[in-house]
Amino acid sequence: MNFSIETLSTTPSGTDFADLGALLRDSVESGASVGFMLPLTDAELASYWKSVFDDVTSGQRLLLVARDAGRIVASVQLALAVKPNARHRAELQKLLVLRPQRGRGLGGALMRAAETAARADRRSLIVLDTSASGNALGLYARCGYTRVGVIPRYANDPDGPLIDTVIYYKELTP
Numbered sequence: 001m002n003f004s005i006e007t008l009s010t011t012p013s014g015t016d017f018a019d020l021g022a023l024l025r026d027s028v029e030s031g032a033s034v035g036f037m038l039p040l041t042d043a044e045l046a047s048y049w050k051s052v053f054d055d056v057t058s059g060q061r062l063l064l065v066a067r068d069a070g071r072i073v074a075s076v077q078l079a080l081a082v083k084p085n086a087r088h089r090a091e092l093q094k095l096l097v098l099r100p101q102r103g104r105g106l107g108g109a110l111m112r113a114a115e116t117a118a119r120a121d122r123r124s125l126i127v128l129d130t131s132a133s134g135n136a137l138g139l140y141a142r143c144g145y146t147r148v149g150v151i152p153r154y155a156n157d158p159d160g161p162l163i164d165t166v167i168y169y170k171e172l173t174p
Ligand SMILES: CC(C)(COP(=O)(O)OP(=O)(O)OC[C@H]1O[C@@H](n2cnc3c(N)ncnc32)[C@H](O)[C@@H]1OP(=O)(O)O)[C@@H](O)C(=O)NCCC(=O)NCCS
Pocket: 027, 030, 032, 033, 034, 093, 094, 095, 096, 097, 098, 101, 102, 103, 104, 105, 106, 107, 108, 109, 129, 130, 131, 134, 135, 136, 138, 139
């Protein structure tokens, strides 16, 4: 595999920012239920990534990206719980891999990198949810996440219908 993974800690250059927008657009257009409906405007994408970098710079979020030939082709986020009683916890969000790059192990590599970053931030519990009809279920199970259960009709698919969501967690060993 010929890709590298890094943490982005400041608002990136124009090319990286555009690549992140394209990555999110590609996932939503592939049918992934990741918070957005179709059609998706460029303004929505830019506003979303700006809010992500606001959280990154305020220390409430970690953003990891994978690059292939210098370009961002995949990403994952950890929303760091800020409540005084929850600083051991993070929510893994928006694991996204560009369609042409899927099935090469990028998703798995980003999950491992996110867990390493969580441990370094003294987080010992990761929670996540994902569409029951999405394509991430096998990956989360293989990465050792425990399936808690299903919430029916939790969110809309990008093209309309309400779909079920599966909740997972993983306790990280030091
Ligand atoms: C879910 C998603 C992130 C997986 O990314 P990926 O890079 O394809 O993940 P991996 O390559 O690590 O694993 C995917 C499959 O490829 C296989 N695979 C892993 N490494 C591989 C390799 N080196 N060569 C060939 N196949 C490989 C795995 O067996 C896996 O199969 P399975 O999931 O059917 O069991 C990607 O499909 C995606 O972006 N989906 C849309 C967004 C989404 O729904 N995200 C989750 C929301 S929280």
